[in-house]
Amino acid sequence: MQFIAYIDEAGDEGINKLRDPDSGQSRWLMLGGILVSAENDRLLPSWRDEVLDLFPKKQKRDLHFRYLKHDQKVATSEVLATKRMGICCICSNKETLLDGGRYEALYGKKGHLYNYLTRFLLERLTASVAATARRQGETARLSIVFSRRANTDYAVMREYLEMMRDGKEKMRPVRSIDWSVFDPSDIRVENHSKWAGLQLADCATSAVFSSLERNMYGNYEPRYALTLAKRFIPRSHSILDCGFTLVPQRNRCPLDERQAKFVDDLVGSWRAPGP
Structure with missing residues (x-):
């Protein structure tokens, strides 16, 4: 079974001057994405x-969540909620x-927080893929597509992942990436x-970001x-502690x-009546 995850981030890595309320660096960094089967990838x-067809006046065929108006963001979320994809988002309170x-x-060093969250994300994505394959008596493979960031050294990221794969960490993690379904070369x-997959990953990650990061007026938008x-x-x-x-x-x-109410509502919405 072949799966593909598309990954994007919301917020920034900086921790020198956190936003309060309308200037400075984001108080959260989120790394998230969508997970689809090879069949649905097409x-x-x-x-x-x-x-995009919902917004006929939009000239560019490029979906970027932050540039949509509120009503457009709601409509986008309603469409994506009907699609056969999984969402996984790691939310770091800086x-x-x-x-x-x-x-x-x-974590004030360039790339350290991003790579740390990448590890969290891959642990959860690979576990989900492996579990899906086991339920069907199959083996699986996961490929990863990252949205390009100008300040990220992806060669260093691969080396970090290879070090984990080869068991060279000084401290063993509580969880681990399931290397039976993923290899750092598949990035x-x-x-x-x-x-399109990266644009949809942006929508999913930014939707969560809007729920936990205050806007310039001190408000959140959990919808x-x-x-x-x-x-x-x-x-x-x-x-909780998986897709979110x-x-x-x-x-x-x-x-x-x-923020606490949003977390409770999100987890509760999944549980009742279930996915």
């Missing part, structure tokens, strides 16, 4: 076009990295504007992600009342 351009010591020094880096709730991939009958993962975990992640 349908992604038509899914993207189905969304406030928790400001310890004045080890974490701040480590591609492409331009957002050319790939987009809640509309997509049934598409998040589960583990042990829950999307907070870093650090929920019990150690500082959330205000509205």
